[in-house]
Amino acid sequence: MNDFDDLYMEVILDHNKNPRNKGNIEGHTNHADGHNPLCGDNISLDLIIENNLVKDIKFTGSGCAISTASSSILTEAIIGKKISEIRHLFEDFHELVTTDIEKNNLGKLAVFEGVKKYPARVKCATLAWHTLIAAIDGDEEVSTE
Amino acid sequence: MIKDDFPILSQQINNKPLIYLDNASTTQKPSSVIEKIANYYKNTNSNIHRGVHYLSQKSTEEYENSRIKVHNFIGSKSSKEIVFVKGTTEAINLVANSYVKPLLSKGDNVIISQMEHHANIVPWQMITKEKQSEIRIIPMDKNGELILDRLDELIDKNTKFISVNHVSNTLGTINPIEKLIAKAHEHNIRIMIDGAQAVQHMRVNVREMNADFYCFSGHKMYGPTGIGILYGKQEILENMQPYQGGGDMIKSVTFEKTIYNDIPNRFEAGTPNIVGAIGLGEAIDFIESITIEKIEQLEMELLHYATKRINSIEDVTIIGNSNKKASVISFVIDNIHPHDIGTIMDKLGIAIRAGHHCTQPIMDFYEIPATARASFAIYNTKEDIDKLVEAIEKTKEVFS
Numbered sequence: 212m213n214d215f216d217d218l219y220m221e222v223i224l225d226h227n228k229n230p231r232n233k234g235n236i237e238g239h240t241n242h243a244d245g246h247n248p249l250c251g252d253n254i255s256l257d258l259i260i261e262n263n264l265v266k267d268i269k270f271t272g273s274g275c276a277i278s279t280a281s282s283s284i285l286t287e288a289i290i291g292k293k294i295s296e297i298r299h300l301f302e303d304f305h306e307l308v309t310t311d312i313e314k315n316n317l318g319k320l321a322v323f324e325g326v327k328k329y330p331a332r333v334k335c336a337t338l339a340w341h342t343l344i345a346a347i348d349g350d351e352e353v354s355t356e
Numbered sequence: 357m358i359k360d361d362f363p364i365l366s367q368q369i370n371n372k373p374l375i376y377l378d379n380a381s382t383t384q385k386p387s388s389v390i391e392k393i394a395n396y397y398k399n400t401n402s403n404i405h406r407g408v409h410y411l412s413q414k415s416t417e418e419y420e421n422s423r424i425k426v427h428n429f430i431g432s433k434s435s436k437e438i439v440f441v442k443g444t445t446e447a448i449n450l451v452a453n454s455y456v457k458p459l460l461s462k463g464d465n466v467i468i469s470q471m472e473h474h475a476n477i478v479p480w481q482m483i484t485k486e487k488q489s490e491i492r493i494i495p496m497d498k499n500g501e502l503i504l505d506r507l508d509e510l511i512d513k514n515t516k517f518i519s520v521n522h523v524s525n526t527l528g529t530i531n532p533i534e535k536l537i538a539k540a541h542e543h544n545i546r547i548m549i550d551g552a553q554a555v556q557h558m559r560v561n562v563r564e565m566n567a568d569f570y571c572f573s574g575h576k577m578y579g580p581t582g583i584g585i586l587y588g589k590q591e592i593l594e595n596m597q598p599y600q601g602g603g604d605m606i607k608s609v610t611f612e613k614t615i616y617n618d619i620p621n622r623f624e625a626g627t628p629n630i631v632g633a634i635g636l637g638e639a640i641d642f643i644e645s646i647t648i649e650k651i652e653q654l655e656m657e658l659l660h661y662a663t664k665r666i667n668s669i670e671d672v673t674i675i676g677n678s679n680k681k682a683s684v685i686s687f688v689i690d691n692i693h694p695h696d697i698g699t700i701m702d703k704l705g706i707a708i709r710a711g712h713h714c715t716q717p718i719m720d721f722y723e724i725p726a727t728a729r730a731s732f733a734i735y736n737t738k739e740d741i742d743k744l745v746e747a748i749e750k751t752k753e754v755f756s
Contacts, residue, residue: 215700219700227755250695251719251725273725275694275695275696329699332695335695
């Protein structure tokens with residue numbers, strides 16, 4: 212517990228410090244770069260998608276704690292999931308960080324619930340997701356501006 | 357205490373007493389300015405330069421009286437040289453479009469510096485692109501000082517204008533504008549100084565420095581938003597084309613021909629920000645009641661104290677170490693993004709700025725995405741800086 216855990220939950224701090232699935236994938240099938248010009252956050256995603264299923268994903272980039280942790284937790288959340296499931300998950304995640312609609316199906320992603328109280332930080336939490344959708348859709352680049 | 361003159365500062369943010377250190381973005385307003393604005397709307401509100409009725413005359417008098425206050429404040433030759441605009445950004449756009457653009461031909465250039473605010477970059481890009489000309493950049497060194505020696509290489513017969521800031525909003529650097537102005541005039545080039553970060557910190561005398569144009573914003577000097585000043589030498593303004601057309605900037609209009617008004621009204625088309633101008637006049641009275649010299653002295657004490665304290669924290673680096681600085685400190689903490697610093701500070705009731713401060717070329721120069729910035733004004737104290745230092749330590753702890 213810390214004094215700031217309405218936003219910076221321990222899980223977020225942990226993933227910021229020790230991001231999972233960091234790196235590149237040689238022979239990736241999908242890739243996209245995401246950029247938030249306001250913060251200067253950058254993220255690159257490599258994916259292996261086979262039969263509409265995410266087999267593997269890794270990310271590189273630099274950003275704030277929220278954006279780094281969001282990228283890290285996202286990679287864990289989507290490995291092994293179908294593309295259609297991932298699109299639903301993003302919709303749910305977006306509602307989690309922007310609305311008061313209760314979400315009970317998000318597992319570890321729920322740690323980002325506190326972001327909704329910080330409108331300026333929503334883009335930090337969603338950059339990885341926008342980049343992921345761009346990679347799935349075959350768009351090479353995405354900007355949150 | 358001066359803090360008591362600023363009602364907003366007595367509140368709590370996130371259950372902590374507010375410590376406002378985002379003064380380079382905008383300063384808070386003293387009661388005198390707030391009351392002046394409220395009283396104007398309660399008692400005097402009317403349009404200027406038009407009516408024969410009492411309130412219109414009274415409004416005109418107060419508006420023009422503010423112009424005289426600005427004229428005295430920056431030491432211009434005449435109050436005709438003072439143009440009311442929306443802010444520094446509009447002043448720069450006005451000069452770019454009404455003065456510089458007509459001078460530009462293909463192959464010409466306008467010189468700015470590497471440490472400009474986007475407001476002193478983009479207008480020049482817009483007009484040079486249109487005129488197939490270019491902008492040239494005075495580079496800076498790692499301390500955040502301009503490399504003036506390079507100016508000689510940049511200036512050539514195609515240089516039509518120079519525009520440089522007096523003080524950097526990100527680095528705090530006070531630029532040697534007297535040297536820049538002298539150098540420009542040596543080559544018969546006109547120069548504008550962006551004083552948005554200067555007039556609130558130090559005595560500015562436009563005649564002594566011999567600037568051709570000087571501009572600043574009201575809201576960074578304890579006045580309201582939406583009002584700013586363009587100073588231009590009378591002989592230059594008199595020969596300049598209007599910026600916008602409309603009411604008040606004309607002497608007579610028929611469908612065949614319009615005769616433009618004299619300066620400064622030629623540049624003030626439409627109903628201006630009357631209450632803004634009057635509020636700015638009151639802000640100048642506030643500054644002069646303390647004196648700008650006293651403000652400068654107090655802010656320098658804060659700057660030196662804060663620099664020493666922040667420099668002593670491990671893993672923290674101050675960005676911008678010019679020998680001459682205004683009370684602005686940009687800093688970064690190893691492995692912590694400035695936006696996370698900003699959020700933790702906010703939770704502790706401390707308002708700082710985190711981001712690129714509308715100076716992306718400076719961020720690129722230092723190869724950083726952003727900085728955290730604390731900037732001090734007359735109402736800040738050493739206790740505020742102690743709280744800032746505690747908050748930096750706390751931030752490090754959270755992300756350790």
